[in-house]
Amino acid sequence: MSARPETEVPFYFGPESALFGLFHASATPARKAVLLCPPLGQDQIRCHRLYRQLAQALAAEGIAVLRFDYYGTGDSAGGSVEMDWQRCLADTAAAANELRARSGVDRVLAFGARLGGSIALASAAQARLAGIVAWDPVLDGRAYVAQLDAMQSALRLDGQRFMVPRKADDVAAQWLGFAISDGFRQQLANLHVDRPAAPMLLLDSLASDAPPSWGGFMIDAAAVRRMESATPWNDPRRLEVAILSHPLIQAVTQHVREAA
Template identity: 50%
Template sequence: MKARIEAELPFYFGPGKELFGFYHPAAAVTGTAVLLCPPFGVEQIRCHRLYRQLAHSLAESGLPVLRFDYFGTGDSAGDSHAFEWPRCLADVATAAAELRLRHGGGRLLAFGARLGANAALAAAQTARLDGVVAWDAITDGAALVRQYDSMEASLKVDLNRFEVARPDLDVSTQWPGFETSERLRSQLLELRLLDPGIASAWLTSSSPDEASRLGEPYASRQVGVDVAPRWDDVNGLELAILSHPLLEAARRHLKEMA
């Protein structure tokens, strides 16, 4: 009977202990570990339970896991206004080094959803990743910024969530549920999908939005997954994303890369 691994060790790490993470040890050492890179903002919240389930599943199958929060997100130091893309990529490299230290070396893979996928791919060289499984990676940063702006504009006048409309709220400083900055906005406007030339799997939801629609040369390499999170649907902001097909697809590709 396969041992069930439920242990998860919360801790702070990084040069100033400013990053927060959970380490999930594996029952047996396989020589490979997995770094889970989260998406940003409300998408991180919607994926929280899915990431935890994936971490437990991978640990049970022999792959130790580190899931973490970037600086300015989750339980890491800094407020949401401090989140920016270059620091995000540096945090991926810091988390990879921490996982390698705890795991004892060996191969290191990563999984990321949305901007988490972009972060893993963009930081793959500095983090010395051996493979990445990307789910609904952002292919058009400008489209993502438009999407966040449109969702925030809808929230201003959403009387299902708020007692009164807030038409004077400046959407340029807010994205769904989180404060943002002009610095991050400019960085994401220039964002493009990077292929680091390592082992990769491109998972795509059944109904991709404009920001994550894969073009050539990625379209021919995509793996469809029967899950429709509707990232751009304001009505789904409070809905957690739970998908056994997605979990199984991510686990299978990571095990194949291991």
């Protein structure tokens, strides 16, 4: 087993040291800093390796990076049933300040996939983000909840994974193996994300059968970049498959490198 590079430092921070973070020091004195806002639930697990690869690519460019987990997710304190939208936004602001303190760079940009992109957008003012790269962010909370419910239903009846279909009541408060509260479900159903004042790039890799509605959100069409390969976010047959995209890493790294 290879040792963790010295430039990849794990630590706890935030109120009561409840949040887990991994700071990636830049290979040279940091010129910029990027906060990686993770998605939630199964998406977070599937994107874990990509986030690490992205952090390493950015650090090699002289960019300090912080990966972190919101309260109730990953290696942070709390359970998934305690997830709260407003807490996610507050945790993002705390993480941005932690990154500023560790890197010595005040101007922090953020990257986020799916709900991670939504959280970055919604917390832009609170976290004082100087720019955002959002990858397939969730803008329609009600449609997103419906997608998760559909995948949960398909998983419950999946004969390839379970010899006997599980009862609906046994998994009614779950999304793909993660316990959720009624309150958090309602928060997501009511989700409305306004376009932040910060400059942004939107990376679109949604499947052709789920056409995006970026037009009402993005004023500048040039700020939307279509990725060649669709990402199977909503395919229950591929829930155990890691989401990896070298073109995505290259696009984000180039954008941050060129950002003013």
